[in-house]
Structures are given as structure tokens and as C-alpha cells.
Amino acid sequence: MAYQIAVLGGDGIGPEVTAEAARVLEAVGRAHGHSFVFEQGLIGGIAIDTTGNPLPDETVALCQRADAVLLGAVGGPRWDDPTAAVRPEQGLLGIRKALGLYANLRPVKLAPALLDSSTLKASVLEGTDLVVVRELTGGIYFGERGRRDGGRTAFDTMVYSEAEIERVLRVAFELARLRRHKVTSVDKANVLETSRLWRSTADRVARDYPDVTCEHLLVDACAMHLIRRPASFDVIVTENMFGDILTDEASMLSGSMGMLPSASLAEGTLGLYEPIHGSAPDIAGKGIANPIGAILSAALLLRYSLKLEQEARAVEAAVDSVLAQGYRTADIAGPQAETVSTTQMGQLIARHCSSD
Ligand code: IPM
Ligand code: MG
16 A cells, blocks of 8 residues: 655755655565655745745645655754744644644653763663653644733743643553553643643543553653653653653753654644754754654654554664664764764665565
8 A cells, every 4th residue: 555655854954864764664665565655845944945934835735635744854044033024943833733733752762772872871771761742732832922012021821721731641641551551740830820720630631541650740850850760751741842841851861862753643643753853954964964863753653643563663673773783873973983874874774674
């Protein structure tokens, strides 16, 4: 069967890493009897340059008729003018909203071969295997914002309905059932009203999952415990901005931002899959970016949108094998002198996928 995949490479290293993710999908497809039709769409800065709009209507339509979306990254210094009317990030936020992608899963698992690549001690990291479920279409990212006092006062608003909180909590509890049966709900209930609603909703939803332990943690304490005892977490669920911040922190548990994938899910099977890293304009076009975050995102695409679990595992196993053989892109090389390029890393992983 041929699957339709929308590919939104975006800016900076985005197109380079999504090309490797597509290569790996093709390889795993060949080995397991599936084919993929990739269709490219514009998003972010490149879409602004080409059409004036960071999220052209054709891109939304392309995603809506696809089985899944692979996304690279958006943004860069070229479009950083704070007075500009449109920004690349509006494309990303817009596609999340347009596709109803309210649950963003960011798994953080330490590749055994990279235990020494992190800035944290191996003894602290050992056994780390957690997923952050970040609410993605609400909160302060989408609340009312503006200026008053002739521009000298600015405001952003965090708004959450009980229904928005409940649906993402349910994703977290369902996921915990497939894992180690523990949910940590993260909020700032000692200060924020949205967090108090979040916490009481979590307590109510938790009653439907007596087999899952639910604990609450304030976001500041969570930031500390993430680097103090990362292995103790299973599923962490939190609102949009807290999740944004905590997942950059959590990415360092795996040694590099370049390693981490994400899945953004809606009701139904359409999902958007992107590495958690940004467009890294400083290294764009040099062929040195780490494509593993994008490739592991393709594994999540196989798992969640196409329901091809065996194929998803084949990709994850191929990544582990290539790392175990000692191949490294520059960001995870540590003191090791020899590194491989973005394309070489993609080819090595693809070769493993087609040979199993
Ligand atoms: C992320 C990014 C985005 C976000 C930016 C680029 C808008 O940091 O996906 O984590 O804040 O959601
Ligand atoms: Mg972020």
C-alpha cells in the first residue's frame, strides 16, 4: 500500500534532516512491502519569501489529504525582525492549530551508546526513559495578546478549558498504561488559576485509571528533578509553554537536541512528526546536522499514524545499531575525532533498516 506523506522541510537544517527521514522511510518500506509518496510543501521563512505567508493554504490542504506530515524546522535570523508583520513560527503554530494537533509526545530515551555524551553523569542518567506529553494548541501560545499604553505595556494570556485539559491528560494516562503506569502532572497550581483547574481535572481523570499512579509536581520543582532523578519519570504531562521549556531541558539527558523526535497527534490518525530541535541556521547547508531526531520522528510516524509498530521498531533498532558501531555526527562526537555527515548518517541507518 502506498502512503501519502506531506514533507514540510522548512528552514535552516530542516530540509536536510527531513530528506534523511524520508530516505529511512523508503528503506524500511522496501523491506516490509510498503511504498511512500512524498509531496513537498512550504512552511515558515521559505514560505514567507515565496508567498508572503508562513502557512499557505496549499500547505494546509496538502497536510489534510496526507496520511501523515514530516516537518523539519522553521525560523532563522533572516526573519527575526521584531517589527515584522509575519514570522516563520506562525506557520508552525498555525499548522498545529489547523490540524487540531493537541497532544505533543516527546520521548526522551537515552541511547546506551551515548551514555557519556551528556553533560550529566552517567550514574544519574542510567535508565532514563520518559515521555513528555505537551498540550500543543492552547495556553499562552494561543491566548489573547497585545499592547496598551501606546505600546509601553504588553500582555499575553493563558487560557485553558476543562475539555482541553482533559483530552490531553487522557492521552497521557493511556500512554502510561502501555509503559510503566506512572503519570506526573506538572503545573504551577500555587500561583496560576489555569494550573488549579489543570490539577483538579488531573485528579478527576486519574480516578478512571486506578492502575496508573498520578503525582503532581510544580513546574519549577520538575525542572530540578528532571536533572536530579530523570530515571524516576515515566509520563510527564503539562501545558504548552511549560512543555516547551521542559523538553529543551530534557533533550540534554540524551546528549544532544539533535537526537529527540516528537509526534503531534489529533483525534484520528493524522499526525505531524518533527524533531524537537530548531532550524540551527549556524550549521545549515554544511551537511553536519544530526538527522537522528528527524529519523526517530519518522519512526513515531510509522507507529502512531500508520500503525506499523514492527517497522517503527526496526528504525529505532537501526539507530541504536549505527550508534553502537561508533558512528557519530559532530554534535554527539565528544572527544572522538571522526564524524559522519548528515547524509552518511541517514544512509547508514537506512541500510540497517533494509537489511533486517
Ligand atoms: C518547539 C519550538 C516551537 C514552540 C517554536 C519554534 C514556536 O520551540 O516546537 O518546541 O515553541 O513550540
Ligand atoms: Mg521548543
